[in-house]
Amino acid sequence: MTEISPSGQAKPILDIDNLxxxxxxxxxxxxxxxxxxxxxxRGEVVALLGESGSGKSVTLRSILRLHDEKKTRLTGRIxxxxxxxxxxxGPALYAFRGKTVSMIFQEPMLxxxxxYTVGQQIVEAICKHEPVSKAEARRRAFALFERVRIPSPDxxxxxxxxxxxxxxxxxxxxxxxxxxxxxxxxxxxPTTALDATVQVQILLLLRELQRELGLSMIFVTHDISVGVxxxxxxxxxxxxxxxxxxxxxxxxxxxxxxxxxxxxxxRTAHGGLSGKRLLSIPGSPPDVSNLPPGCTFAPRCAFVxxxxxxxxxxxxxxxxxxxxxxxxxxxxxxxLAALAAVTQ
Amino acid sequence: MxxxxxxxxxxxxxxxxxxxxxxxxxxxxxxxKSGLFGRPSAVVxxxxxxxxxxxxxxxxxxxxxxxxxxxxxxxLLMHLIAADAGTIRLSGKTAGTSELPMKTYRSRVQxxxxxxxxxxxxxxxxEDSIAYGPGVHGMAGDEAARRARRLLDRVGLDPKRFAGxxxxxxxxxxxxxxxxxxxxxxxxxxxILDEAVxxxxxxxxxxxxxxxxxxKDEFGLTYIFISHDLEVVRFMANRVMVMYLGRVAEIGPAxxxxxxxxxxxxxxxxxxMLSMDPDHxxxxxxxxxxxxxxxxxxxxxRFHPRCTFAEPVCSTTVPVLAAAGNDHWAACHMAMLASxxxxxxxxxx
Numbered sequence: 001m002t003e004i005s006p007s008g009q010a011k012p013i014l015d016i017d018n019l020x021x022x023x024x025x026x027x028x029x030x031x032x033x034x035x036x037x038x039x040x041x042r043g044e045v046v047a048l049l050g051e052s053g054s055g056k057s058v059t060l061r062s063i064l065r066l067h068d069e070k071k072t073r074l075t076g077r078i079x080x081x082x083x084x085x086x087x088x089x090g091p092a093l094y095a096f097r098g099k100t101v102s103m104i105f106q107e108p109m110l111x112x113x114x115x116y117t118v119g120q121q122i123v124e125a126i127c128k129h130e131p132v133s134k135a136e137a138r139r140r141a142f143a144l145f146e147r148v149r150i151p152s153p154d155x156x157x158x159x160x161x162x163x164x165x166x167x168x169x170x171x172x173x174x175x176x177x178x179x180x181x182x183x184x185x186x187x188x189x190p191t192t193a194l195d196a197t198v199q200v201q202i203l204l205l206l207r208e209l210q211r212e213l214g215l216s217m218i219f220v221t222h223d224i225s226v227g228v229x230x231x232x233x234x235x236x237x238x239x240x241x242x243x244x245x246x247x248x249x250x251x252x253x254x255x256x257x258x259x260x261x262x263x264x265x266x267r268t269a270h271g272g273l274s275g276k277r278l279l280s281i282p283g284s285p286p287d288v289s290n291l292p293p294g295c296t297f298a299p300r301c302a303f304v305x306x307x308x309x310x311x312x313x314x315x316x317x318x319x320x321x322x323x324x325x326x327x328x329x330x331x332x333x334x335x336l337a338a339l340a341a342v343t344q
Numbered sequence: 345m346x347x348x349x350x351x352x353x354x355x356x357x358x359x360x361x362x363x364x365x366x367x368x369x370x371x372x373x374x375x376x377k378s379g380l381f382g383r384p385s386a387v388v389x390x391x392x393x394x395x396x397x398x399x400x401x402x403x404x405x406x407x408x409x410x411x412x413x414x415x416x417x418x419x420l421l422m423h424l425i426a427a428d429a430g431t432i433r434l435s436g437k438t439a440g441t442s443e444l445p446m447k448t449y450r451s452r453v454q455x456x457x458x459x460x461x462x463x464x465x466x467x468x469x470x471e472d473s474i475a476y477g478p479g480v481h482g483m484a485g486d487e488a489a490r491r492a493r494r495l496l497d498r499v500g501l502d503p504k505r506f507a508g509x510x511x512x513x514x515x516x517x518x519x520x521x522x523x524x525x526x527x528x529x530x531x532x533x534x535x536i537l538d539e540a541v542x543x544x545x546x547x548x549x550x551x552x553x554x555x556x557x558x559x560k561d562e563f564g565l566t567y568i569f570i571s572h573d574l575e576v577v578r579f580m581a582n583r584v585m586v587m588y589l590g591r592v593a594e595i596g597p598a599x600x601x602x603x604x605x606x607x608x609x610x611x612x613x614x615x616x617m618l619s620m621d622p623d624h625x626x627x628x629x630x631x632x633x634x635x636x637x638x639x640x641x642x643x644x645x646r647f648h649p650r651c652t653f654a655e656p657v658c659s660t661t662v663p664v665l666a667a668a669g670n671d672h673w674a675a676c677h678m679a680m681l682a683s684x685x686x687x688x689x690x691x692x693x
Contacts, residue, residue: 196613200616203618204628277554
């Protein structure tokens with residue numbers, strides 16, 4: 001999906017080309033990600049939006065090669081600043097993780113080691129990647145804590161993860177992820193477990209850090225409003241494929257894939273139409289180990305035609321910055337109004 | 345003294361309609377035991393004197409952040425945990441007394457939980473799970489099974505395909521439909537939905553919300569809808585109650601409260617909703633820091649350490665729920681007459 005990146009720009013820092021991820025460990029093989037193309041430019045934030053099982057987190061984890069190699073088959077290419085991630089082995093892979101590309105998770109309590117203080121974990125990460133003394137690493141950890149605005153940073157460095165509140169832990173994990181000045185930050189639903197008033201604080205912090213440090217970011221979320229708040233571009237995933245991608249404005253204001261339109265209609269109907277029935281997407285997401293032929297969204301789609309059930313839709317570039325994988329782009333021009341019209 | 349005032353004011357709020365549920369002075373404190381002899385070393389004031397009413401046929405939304413006591417309130421209402429103090433009256437009868445024994449009360453008030461899997465017995469087919477309640481209340485087995493199948497059909501699960509299945513054979517959305525069917529099996533008046541759609545994907549959530557609206561009309565139900573999702577509460581609720589650290593901060597009609605909240609905490613909470621507009625992104629977080637711990641809550645107004653309008657009176661005096669509009673009440677010194685706060689109104693609304 002080269003269209004996802006505005007043309008004529010410098011070489012993207014991350015280039016995922018035809019990535020497929022197949023899990024072979026269970027009784028059935030499951031193709032969780034099926035031919036994903038995604039480019040991330042320097043200093044850009046892309047939100048990867050999807051529901052559970054859509055393959056958004058699997059895609060993200062593939063970039064760091066976090067999947068168990070014995071039970072996973074990865075095909076395609078992942079290129080980070082000229083480095084072929086698929087070919088990285090041993091020390092080169094360890095050096096890559098955290099130093100070039102780093103990641104924050106939904107639940108810092110599970111991502112951090114409960115028996116070391118947060119400070120020890122940051123110092124360890126710095127010392128692993130760079131030839132600096134522990135004292136110097138500790139000074140950097142202190143600066144990082146100030147940067148992510150943790151109050152009384154010196155005392156907090158000596159705290160264990162369980163001694164911190166949810167928002168504080170998330171700030172500490174951001175500090176840990178930034179410890180070795182990565183170029184790319186991957187965020188896997190970092191605000192999903194947080195309360196609303198804390199979520200806003202963390203989103204604003206991430207946006208500010210991204211701008212000041214010139215980070216490139218992929219932000220995985222199931223919440224479209226979070227994507228709008230942080231991202232330059234949004235890529236919508238469904239059943240292992242990117243079905244729509246474009247600038248935030250394109251995707252929010254002129255959505256063209258029936259799935260994106262459906263997601264937006266369940267949301268925007270709130271408030272104005274309280275008490276009225278929501279336009280909902282019928283059925284449930286398909287079992288990725290047993291996908292229907294043709295378009296995987298066809299069984300739930302209000303715009304479906306015979307062709308959708310037979311052939312997988314090609315990628316349609318509506319404009320250089322907006323592309324959709326759908327046979328019926330002619331019918332979805334009206335967006336939400338078009339969906340309302342066909343479901344009446 | 346202040347506590348009594350808060351209770352009286354809140355219960356008298358919606359006096360124009362029939363109250364189905366009247367809650368007065370509900371308190372639940374959890375002692376934290378530690379040390380050798382397990383002596384309580386501290387107390388979590390999970391629910392600390394709350395009073396409210398639910399009008400027949402309405403949906404009361406309860407919102408607030410973790411630790412505000414919304415789920416504890418739900419559990420107290422179901423009598424899953426015993427309250428330290430307070431009364432619950434259903435249709436004018438006090439629950440747990442001879443006029444309304446707990447068993448009868450529980451058949452009229454039912455609950456749907458967030459975790460659809462944990463709330464079903466994994467060793468029972470879903471038909472048996474739904475028929476279990478009516479059986480306990482004396483319904484014959486075949487009749488209970490018939491009712492279970494009818495309800496399954498009503499919540500959109502074909503009984504022929506689903507009745508004999510076990511919970512693990514269903515998706516999250518399907519399991520939550522089963523939980524709703526089970527809650528309806530005793531023909532309750534009031535349904536408590538505690539984060540009932542929070543674990544579902546957005547596309548499934550919309551289906552279940554639609555189902556809840558249909559069932560409400562069809563069976564003449566009243567809902568208490570608890571959620572951290574302010575969008576969904578706005579969509580579902582007629583009235584909304586905002587809780588903060590075990591107390592009611594504000595309660596009022598959903599539209600009025602969302603448009604013009606009267607408690608600074610409600611304003612901050614609603615201000616945290618994301619805009620969905622890439623051209624008007626949030627520039628400043630309405631609050632800093634995390635919600636505080638309900639152990640040793642702040643004195644006076646519990647929100648005062650985080651409140652931009654805080655004045656000396658806020659840390660010394662507990663605010664009572666004061667009229668802030670039509671059927672709209674806020675526990676804030678700025679909404680109270682002559683409270684000593686410089687922004688307090690000097691005339692009644």
